[in-house]
Amino acid sequence: MxxxxxxxxxxxxxxxxxxxxxxxxxxxxxxxxxxxxxxxxxxxxxxxxxxxxxxxxxxxxxxxxxxxxxxxxxxxxxxxxxxxxxxxxxxxxxxxxxxxxxxxxxxxxxxxxxxxxxxxxxxxxxxxxxxxxxxxxxxxxxxxxxxxxxxxxxxxxxxxxxxxxxxxxxxxxxxxxxxxxxxxxxxxxxxxxxxxxxxxxxxxxxxxxxxxxxxxxxxxxxxxxxxxxxxxxxxxxxxxxxxxxxxxxxxxxxxxxxxxxxxxxxxxxxxxxxxxxxxxxxxxxxxxxxxxxxxxxxxxxxxxxxxxxxxxxxxxxxxxxxxxxxxxPATRRGDDASPSPASDNALLALDRASVVHPGRGTVLGPVTVTVGRGETIVVTGASGSGKSTLLQLAAGFVAPDKDGARRRAPDLRFAWMDQRPLLVHGTLADNLRLADPEADDAALARALESAHLGELLAGLPRGLETPVGERGAGLSGGQAQRLALARVFLSAAPLVLLDEPTASLDAQSEQAIMSALEVLQAAGRTLIISTHHPALIALADRRWQLDQGRLEEVPHG
Missing domain, CATH: 1.20.1560.10 (ABC transporter type 1, transmembrane domain)
Known part of the structure; x- marks a missing residue:
């Protein structure tokens, strides 16, 4: 063309x-x-x-x-x-x-x-x-x-x-x-x-x-x-x-x-x-x-x-x-090589998938893994080993090279959360409705409660109409992270991708995030978490270890 x-x-x-x-x-x-x-x-x-x-x-x-x-x-x-x-x-x-x-x-x-x-x-x-x-x-x-x-x-x-x-x-x-x-x-x-x-x-x-x-x-x-x-x-x-x-x-x-x-x-x-x-x-x-x-x-x-x-x-x-x-990218157009994983219980499968960046060569792969419904998977590895790239590949933000494939369940929806959540200038309700524009105030309040922000909401005179600045101005780092996590609860997406969700947080905020993740886990959500935190690693059913773009599944139990 x-x-x-x-x-x-x-x-x-x-x-x-x-x-x-x-x-x-x-x-x-x-x-x-x-x-x-x-x-x-x-x-x-x-x-x-x-x-x-x-x-x-x-x-x-x-x-x-x-x-x-x-x-x-x-x-x-x-x-x-x-x-x-x-x-x-x-x-x-x-x-x-x-x-x-x-x-x-x-x-x-x-x-x-x-x-x-x-x-x-x-x-x-x-x-x-x-x-x-x-x-x-x-x-x-x-x-x-x-x-x-x-x-x-x-x-x-x-x-x-x-x-x-x-x-x-x-x-x-x-x-x-x-x-x-x-x-x-x-x-x-x-x-x-x-x-x-x-x-x-x-x-x-x-x-x-x-x-x-x-x-x-x-x-x-x-x-x-x-x-x-x-x-x-x-x-x-x-x-x-x-x-x-x-x-x-x-x-x-x-x-x-x-x-x-x-x-x-x-x-x-x-x-x-x-x-x-x-x-x-x-x-x-x-x-x-x-x-x-x-x-x-x-x-x-x-x-x-x-x-x-x-x-x-x-x-x-x-x-x-x-x-x-x-x-x-092909994954963003929805024309993956094979739309569905081989197993009915699988949400996502990567088959010999590699990610190549111009000037840097292969930064990830080849990776062959399958993600089952309701699993909690932790991805560990040194900084620069490809953890974020793997999550981007799972989300479809980047496409695998021509020799690999990314297969997904039909109409797979996912929620994304990283250590720098996107917060826009508006109200608490505006930021929450990024995940579900049709959600009513009661659903927003339940999502905040699930993310351990119920006490904060109760103490705000304007409630859900409380203004929030760009990048979370007016909120602490832990509150901004939990607000992003409330969007995950609101989205009801079966697959949740989390990139270093507890990085740079205080002990109280870390505990609140981990407690909320346990709730998501109990609800049957599939979690893929990139982290170094021992407590988050302990939540996992499976653990993937990355070393210079090469993935190895580590026995976990």
């Missing part, structure tokens, strides 16, 4: 809103027809008054028709903008949903290769950068072809020499637009990359603020943020300078072309030009050509004004396409 490019991504997204965009373009074309109609009617009325000497009372109907076209043009313009904006909103919602779904399919291991600030910037700002492309540029691209061709055809009918002047001037605008666009696209691409780096740079400094204060480096960190922000300012001003310069150049050429047509018509009507069709010019045809000349360039000028929307969209879409093009 060919790589996803920025152009292809924008084309695919536009195809999803073809009906709205087509209707918006149709409204714009009708608006252009009304402009031509008004210009022709105005030229006819002027000729009737000044050349045919008709009285004003005989021209009431043309005046009414001319005036009635004004609100109709306004309604068509409103419909065009509304349809295009609705299409843009739908496209951005669709792309953001697609991006978030793709990140979910990639899994935490693949996503860990991207900075969280960069991902947040892509999901918010870079998706929003596509707005102008779909709400303005895409429709204007159609109008910039259809309306000038219509005006050119009418002008050619009345005076081929005036049409030739327009035809010679017309390519200059797209030419300069393309030249400017190439530079603007490059600058926008660099600007988006700079903002992503700036976002990551800033959030890293905020997260490490305590450490910076301890080592007296806050002043240097502040200077580095100022330097990064100033670099972004310079890039932004460079992009704006190019945009304003291009607009000035385009306006200049359009004004010169209109002036040339006006001079030709004026001297032709005065009889100073006798070449070609100049002798045949009348007040009606000359005035009509003069009125239509600005309308010939107006769609092209509008397209040039919105061309920076295209450059911004291409710059943003390139980064989004790179992320969407990142392959999803």
């Amino acid at each position: 060919p790589a996803l490019t920025a152009t292809r991504l924008l084309t695919d997204l536009a195809a999803t809103q073809r009906r709205r965009l087509s209707l918006a373009a149709a409204c714009g074309l009708l608006e252009g027809v009304l402009i031509v109609f008004q210009a022709g009617l105005f030229a006819w009325v002027a000729s009737a008054l000044l050349v045919d000497h008709r009285s004003l009372d005989r021209l009431t109907l043309p005046f009414i028709l001319w005036l009635s076209a004004l609100p109709l043009r306004g309604l068509l313009g409103y419909a065009r903008e509304t349809l295009a904006q609705d299409a843009s909103l739908a496209v951005r919602k669709r792309l953001r949903r697609r991006l978030l779904d793709h990140l979910a399919r990639l899994g935490p291991v693949q996503v860990a290769g991207h900075h969280t600030a960069s991902l947040a910037y892509q999901a918010v700002e870079q998706v929003e950068a596509l707005d102008g492309y779909f709400s303005r540029f895409r429709v204007q691209l159609v109008l910039a072809v259809a309306v000038p061709l219509t005006v050119l055809g009418i002008t050619l009918y009345f005076d081929w020499l005036a049409a030739l002047f327009l035809l010679l001037a017309a390519p200059l605008i797209p030419l300069f637009m393309a030249l400017v666009g190439m530079g603007a696209e490059r600058l926008n691409r660099e600007q988006f990359a700079a903002v992503s780096r700036l976002s990551g740079h800033f959030i890293d400094r905020v997260r490490s603020l305590t450490t910076l204060r301890l080592f007296g480096q806050t002043e240097r960190a502040t200077q580095s943020v100022h330097a990064a922000a100033d670099g972004y300012r310079v890039r932004s001003m460079r992009t704006l300078r190019l945009a304003f310069l291009s607009s000035a150049v385009l306006e200049f050429f359009a004004s010169v072309a209109i002036a040339v047509v006006a001079i030709y018509v004026g001297f032709g009507l005065l009889g100073y030009i006798r070449y070609g069709p100049a002798d045949e010019l009348t007040l009606f045809s000359g005035l009509l050509i003069l009125l239509l000349a600005p309308e010939f360039f107006q769609p092209l000028r509008s397209l040039a004004q919105h061309y920076h929307d295209r450059a911004a969209a291409l710059g943003a879409a390139e980064h989004i396409a790179e992320l969407l093009d990142q392959p999803v």
Whole structure:
């Protein structure tokens, strides 16, 4: 399958809103027809008054028709903008949903290769950068072809020499637009990359603020943020300078072309030009050509004004396409080599499964093991021996190489908990409902009680609505860990994967975690625990020992 490019991504997204965009373009074309109609009617009325000497009372109907076209043009313009904006909103919602779904399919291991600030910037700002492309540029691209061709055809009918002047001037605008666009696209691409780096740079400094204060480096960190922000300012001003310069150049050429047509018509009507069709010019045809000349360039000028929307969209879409093009591990797609283990009692089986990291070679395996329902398995080994990788393989966050297989029970669900649990900015209830969005307050309270947080909940004035900061701000390490464990109780997943669940905890919190794990064990859950803790090892039915990626089952009893 060919790589996803920025152009292809924008084309695919536009195809999803073809009906709205087509209707918006149709409204714009009708608006252009009304402009031509008004210009022709105005030229006819002027000729009737000044050349045919008709009285004003005989021209009431043309005046009414001319005036009635004004609100109709306004309604068509409103419909065009509304349809295009609705299409843009739908496209951005669709792309953001697609991006978030793709990140979910990639899994935490693949996503860990991207900075969280960069991902947040892509999901918010870079998706929003596509707005102008779909709400303005895409429709204007159609109008910039259809309306000038219509005006050119009418002008050619009345005076081929005036049409030739327009035809010679017309390519200059797209030419300069393309030249400017190439530079603007490059600058926008660099600007988006700079903002992503700036976002990551800033959030890293905020997260490490305590450490910076301890080592007296806050002043240097502040200077580095100022330097990064100033670099972004310079890039932004460079992009704006190019945009304003291009607009000035385009306006200049359009004004010169209109002036040339006006001079030709004026001297032709005065009889100073006798070449070609100049002798045949009348007040009606000359005035009509003069009125239509600005309308010939107006769609092209509008397209040039919105061309920076295209450059911004291409710059943003390139980064989004790179992320969407990142392959999803086979286990995250659900297309394991064999969906079910050989035994009906087994939840999970690894058959000669190995994990290979680029540049590091084989970090785990080959591993051949079977995990039965209701078993408690402890994984031990030195740091770096592959314990976390084994849990990631069991969860399906990483896929085994082509020679191995991961087999699982149909619709296997699992709960994951490590020594740094994910806690989001919100309430206790918000963090618990990450495991079960439909759970009621009674179920949340039972989960907290099972995780030995019932006493804490009873002492909180706001109960489940107590706010929790990002990464568990406002909770102790032990409380944050037990809150994560409460999510495990709430999930009811048959397989529970725990990576060093008691690391860096005080004795009271360790005891609470182990007591809760015994409850899970008694409930028939399957537990796979990576640990060094003797008390947790004592809970196990089986013990796996890892040494430099090689797994050996140690007799346990």
